[in-house]
Amino acid sequence: MNIVSQSLSSSAAPISRAHCLAMDAADTLASRRDLFALPQDVIYLDGNSLGAMPKAVPSRMTQAIEQEWAVGLIRSWNDADWYPAPQRVGGRIASLIGAKPNEVIVADSTSVNLFKLLVSALRMRAGRNVILGENGNFPTDAYVASGVAELTGAQHRAVAPADVMAALTEDVAVLTLTHVNYKSGQAYDMAAVTRRAHEVGALVIWDLAHTAGAMPCDLNGCEADFAVGCGYKYLNGGPGAPSFVFVAERHHESVRQPITGWHGHAKPFEFTQTYVPAPGIDRMLVGTAPQMGLFALEAALTAFDGVDMQALRAKSLALTELFIRLVDQELSEHGFGLATPREAGLRGSQVSLTHAEGYAIVQALIARGVIGDFRAPDILRFGFAALYLSHADVWDAIATLKDVMVSGIWRSAEFMARKAVT
Template identity: 80%
Template sequence: MNLFNLPSSSALTTPITRAACLALDAQDPLARCRERFALPEGVIYLDGNSLGAMPRAVPARMQRAIEQEWAQGLIRSWNDADWYPAPQRVGGRIAALVGAEADEVIVADSISINLFKVLVAALRLRPGRRVILGENANFPTDAYVAGGVAELVGAEFRAVDSEDVLAALNEDVAVVTLTHVNYKSGKVYDMAAITKRAHEVGALVVWDLAHTAGAMPCALNACNADFALGCGYKYLNGGPGAPAFVFVAKRHQDGLRQPLTGWHGHARPFEFSQSYVPAPGIDRMLVGTAPQLGLIALEAALTAFDGVDMQALRRKSQSLTSLFIALVDQELAGHGFGLATPREPNARGSQVSLTHAEGYAIVQALIARGVIGDFRSPDILRFGFAALYLSHAEVWDAVATLQDVMASAAWSAPEFMARKAVT
């Protein structure tokens, strides 16, 4: 597949045409994957980094779970329908996408609860060290949770600018918590370099993979990562509020003491002992009963990755995002847009973020025309590129729509200026 790899508009000698985009799509080895998704007609969906599109495999699987396994099987389905081992089974599927072993990933709880669990566990593995290191531009929940953990256990949460993380790693730091792909800018951290430096000073690392898992390859074990977590509803397409996952490197599992000691994390939960004994391995990260319908939906959704080469997915993602940037350069000069995302393809995830003073209204005008992105305060227009179901021609059409919204000043209509609860 020939890729656009255009760091700037100066690399262009002739304008990019829609025919050229169609030619790229004709060579796309992942084009067949689009049929795995139920996408509405007339919509260009560039918000899979907030909520993934629904895979076609999900409705039938959910219908069976509701009408047969729940309605007819009742409580027997915990055994007869293999509900009980679903957290481990689905975790194994995700492990293959993030460079981990099947017994190092389990599906449980939400991303915030998993972050709480691993931060406390990491502090316990580093007695005498009291600093949790983060970065100022991280997703707010990660900062809130880290600050709450620090307050709870008498530690310090220390946030620095992203470019200062390596320099801030010293012998005071117990654990550093970072998001691999920044939710606003799309900038990618060097996981291997940061993990290596953290280990050199005796610290542990927690990686948030919310904008990584399912969007690009991840090599947790190759990078010697300690902990990671991520959600199931973005690029993994598990549905709104899908359960999250957590990774614990095998070398840490036996000595791990996580703080939410619920009965499903017990070594023998159905003995109903009053004394807690942690389960062996990754199972000790469980707390309570799994949200079974959410797990079933996520498991069915993950079949959309069957047979997909994650390196090929990454190449297409870089092609789509490079094309989008090049078309913005070509079509939108003079309309007041800035680029918040790195131009170097290897330095960004599977999203492109533009800046504009009227960003919110512009996004609403685009949505009204069937091009769905989202807005992040104060001025970020954010576009996610899920390579399993997006085409190059759709990227061309999206930028053409954006150009028309700007040229016609359609964004200035009062209905687009009024803020909604979810942006």
């Protein structure tokens, strides 16, 4: 525990804004905020849905558009090193998730990569026919698992999170879980779950959408098999940024993914009519990589250069603990519940509150410059990106939420009307 979290836990008196400013003064990551283009008068607590833009991104995109594309044209595949971008960016992400550079590649979307891994895992566990997941997982993960089950004749079985360990029986081919739940922010014990799955002979796919860039992750230390994750949340790669996929090196030669496109071929520019998978992680590629998205993500990841992920985790926990304590201190009379675990080791980098009028309250907050989001039926969700948020931001966000509740402004018709994206 560092000085930031110590100063919070040792405080018995009510928390004040001055206390939060003192925590900011002791924050070793405070200077990272200057690497992001944050709007004035906005407290951004939605980095768990779309990360803020690092300042390094616009100049990289300008170069890619005005020089490499406009002038270099097709020559830039070689001259500007476009072609190895999926491997290069994957290597950067590998350092954040406890993987080797040759085990991570950037390609496609999270849903497509999950599909590839589920089919691959089923092929590797012939004779088993169960895909095990959890109730309450992000819907697309469940949809993809159900689709793969229908396509392959497997069975998709979903259980309550508390029952996952008990449901790991010897008919399970693959377990697929999101490490940090998108609604509650509760985190699984990756090492314990992976170990139990391996004891019964099952493979594990971890969805790191709410983990990568938010907290340390040791895929190889846990002997994880596979993982996927998106580039646009805590990695700050921009809307629709490409996804990454991890395959443990020990599985490289046995993985047979189902979308056998030409960029996953061993010799794509020989244009043979017979598919031969590329060696190693490159076989997870399909078609031409979305280069502009890759360049934005690559530039965004420079914000993590030199960051100690343990220090980032300590600040994340300090921010979330501060938020929870201030909810207790300032909002006890306004009907909020806490959906996120109070125990630090059980939560990711977000806090989710519950309220029957959560949607309108979130809209009123956004109108006041505090941006979180809502998840049906009653979740107010706040993400804490430790690279660019301060402890004073947390105080000011709670003060704004309290004012929204006391004033009753959230009852306005403009905030009650549902928008397409919540």
